[in-house]
Amino acid sequence: MIIKTPLGIPFFDAQYGGIYPNRVALVTGRAGAGKTLVGLHFIAQGLKQQERALMLSTRPSQDLVITAESLNLPLAPAIESGSLTLLEYNEFVPGRDHEANIMLPPDGFIQLKEIIEQQAVNRVVIDSVLPWITLPDATHLPEHVFSLVRAFERLGVTALFTLPKPVSAPAVRLRKLVEDVVPVSISLSNEQGSSARQMLVNKYLGLNIGTDGFQFDIVMHKGIVQHTVAPAAVPGRTSTPISIASATETTRPTSPEPPPAAAPYPPHAHLSENATPPAGTGRASFASLLLNQSAGGARPTAGAGIPPPTRGGSGRGG
Amino acid sequence: MAKILIVEDEPVVWALLQRIIQDMGHEVAVASDGQKGLDMARQGGYAVIVSDLQMPGAISGLELIRRLRAAQPQTPIVVVSGYPSPEALGECEKLGITDFLTKPFEMTFVRTSIEKILKTKGPPGIPPNKGQV
Numbered sequence: 001m002i003i004k005t006p007l008g009i010p011f012f013d014a015q016y017g018g019i020y021p022n023r024v025a026l027v028t029g030r031a032g033a034g035k036t037l038v039g040l041h042f043i044a045q046g047l048k049q050q051e052r053a054l055m056l057s058t059r060p061s062q063d064l065v066i067t068a069e070s071l072n073l074p075l076a077p078a079i080e081s082g083s084l085t086l087l088e089y090n091e092f093v094p095g096r097d098h099e100a101n102i103m104l105p106p107d108g109f110i111q112l113k114e115i116i117e118q119q120a121v122n123r124v125v126i127d128s129v130l131p132w133i134t135l136p137d138a139t140h141l142p143e144h145v146f147s148l149v150r151a152f153e154r155l156g157v158t159a160l161f162t163l164p165k166p167v168s169a170p171a172v173r174l175r176k177l178v179e180d181v182v183p184v185s186i187s188l189s190n191e192q193g194s195s196a197r198q199m200l201v202n203k204y205l206g207l208n209i210g211t212d213g214f215q216f217d218i219v220m221h222k223g224i225v226q227h228t229v230a231p232a233a234v235p236g237r238t239s240t241p242i243s244i245a246s247a248t249e250t251t252r253p254t255s256p257e258p259p260p261a262a263a264p265y266p267p268h269a270h271l272s273e274n275a276t277p278p279a280g281t282g283r284a285s286f287a288s289l290l291l292n293q294s295a296g297g298a299r300p301t302a303g304a305g306i307p308p309p310t311r312g313g314s315g316r317g318g
Numbered sequence: 319m320a321k322i323l324i325v326e327d328e329p330v331v332w333a334l335l336q337r338i339i340q341d342m343g344h345e346v347a348v349a350s351d352g353q354k355g356l357d358m359a360r361q362g363g364y365a366v367i368v369s370d371l372q373m374p375g376a377i378s379g380l381e382l383i384r385r386l387r388a389a390q391p392q393t394p395i396v397v398v399s400g401y402p403s404p405e406a407l408g409e410c411e412k413l414g415i416t417d418f419l420t421k422p423f424e425m426t427f428v429r430t431s432i433e434k435i436l437k438t439k440g441p442p443g444i445p446p447n448k449g450q451v
Contacts, residue, residue: 110426143401143420151423 005158008045009038009199011214011226012186016204019184024149024159026129026178028166029188034197034216035162037071037224038188039125040064042160044073046123047083054085054116055125061086071223085119087112089131109151116155124152129161133174145177165189179203196227320365320436321345325355325382326398327373331421335368335398338429352377359386364393366416366435368428371399371406380409387413394435398425 004018007025012018019025029035039055046053057064064086068075078084109132116124126132133145152159165187166172179185183205190197200213215227322344326332336346347364349355352373359367367386371379383395394416399406401420410418416435419425 109423113426140400144422146401147420147423147425150420151426154424154427 005049006045007038007160008041008043009216009224011216012199012201015210015214016201016207019158020205021158022153022156023184024152024161024182025184025186026161026163026175026182027186027188028163028175028202030165030190033165033188033190034218034224035188036064036067036127037218038186039127039160039162040068040071040073040075041224042125043075043084043123044068046158047075047078050083051122052083052120053078053123053125054087054119054121055127056087056089056112057125057127058089059127061088070220071218072221073223082119085115085121087115113151113155116157121157124155124157124159125162126159127162129163129178133178138170138173141174142177145174146181149178149181319343319345320432321347321363322432323347323349323355323358323364323367325349325352325367325369325373325379327351327370331370331398331425335425335428338426339368339432342429342432344432351375352379352382355382356385359390359393362390365439366394366396366432368396368398368432371397371402371410380406383410383413383415394439396428396431396435398428 002020004016005021006013006018007016027035027038036057036059039057043053043055055064065075065079075084075086079086115121129148132148133141135141135144161178161182163175163178166175179202183203185201185203187200187202188197189200196215196217198213199216201209203209216224217227219225322339324332324335324339324346326335326348327350332348332350336348339346344365347358349358352375355367355369356377358364369379369382373379373382377385379397379399383397386393386395391414395413396417396419397410397415398419398421402410402418407418417431419427419431
């Protein structure tokens with residue numbers, strides 16, 4: 001019998017028993033749906049189990065720390081002790097986008113692999129995985145995705161990949177390619193005008209998946225919690241969950257989802273959020289890591305607990 | 319130090335494999351197609367052979383492995399390949415390859431794979447092959 005490992009989302013773990021250890025799980029959703037927060041829960045759960053964790057994100061490390069703190073998932077102590085490493089995607093390296101180089105394993109992967117091995121990391125979040133699986137020519141995409149997933153499995157880590165919600169046929173295909181080679185796939189959705197969000201399990205190898213999914217809220221100081229029907233309003237009190245947008249991203253516009261970034265992205269990867277390279281770097285190629293590494297005794301800055309990044313992230317997480 | 323033979327037609331791939339293996343302190347020889355790989359393997363002395371599956375020419379990677387297996391059953395073979403067909407995977411399994419690494423990400427584990435093989439085999443120094451390949 002396979003002993004699963006908790007994802008860190010209580011209602012999900014209660015129903016499914018967690019996810020498969022040393023395998024990859026996929027979380028898909030549009031910007032703001034909660035993908036990054038699922039990743040933070042996953043990391044926090046690992047730290048609770050005395051595991052070592054790594055998160056590679058398109059978001060600045062300080063933002064992740066602040067977001068996690070606001071949800072009562074403190075990361076700073078783990079960063080200071082070296083049990084958590086936060087990495088940021090850095091700029092995409094100009095000149096590495098020649099097709100001849102595409103099949104080369106990105107130096108970034110070798111770098112990431114070394115960090116995971118040296119630090120004996122058990123849990124990894126790749127938020128988003130898109131830069132690793134974006135190719136100008138989709139011909140080799142299946143083997144590329146297959147190889148990436150196998151590589152993480154060979155590393156012996158339990159990994160969580162996030163992917164923006166696909167909004168074009170080629171992007172749907174991309175998601176399917178990933179979904180086909182991972183045992184667990186979850187999608188998140190957030191309806192406009194509603195505080196409740198939905199988590200739907202699209203695939204769970206070896207189990208029947210329900211069709212209803214879970215309704216959940218993102219609540220200040222609690223994180224992701226299962227949605228409960230609010231009791232009748234009592235004057236002077238509110239039981240409305242606080243949305244993550246108001247809790248941790250007060251500067252994020254609450255207007256409808258921006259249109260998918262078309263320009264520098266290859267045609268096969270139109271997705272619902274802008275996890276693309278910075279403007280001016282041409283088309284997407286492999287991401288260059290890193291990376292602003294926050295771990296292993298790095299002296300924390302006041303408040304954030306991690307040194308400031310030298311460069312910003314290349315997009316937004318969800 | 320061991321001698322490792324790489325049989326691979328894509329220069330970017332063999333260059334990377336060569337770099338990784340040389341960094342381990344091993345001697346590397348490269349053959350750019352199946353026939354050359356076969357000729358070099360005939361000379362013997364390789365502790366491990368790392369081979370692609372899809373290669374141009376009369377001798378494909380799979381055929382090369384078949385012939386090597388018949389003549390040098392003890393030589394460990396690590397296959398580096400793109401997306402393998404189930405048939406090719408099944409054939410590799412039947413032929414008793416030692417490891418299977420997919421391009422491009424998983425092949426970066428060639429170091430771990432070779433280390434494991436050499437640890438299992440003991441000190442390098444395979445005598446030249448006397449059989450017909």
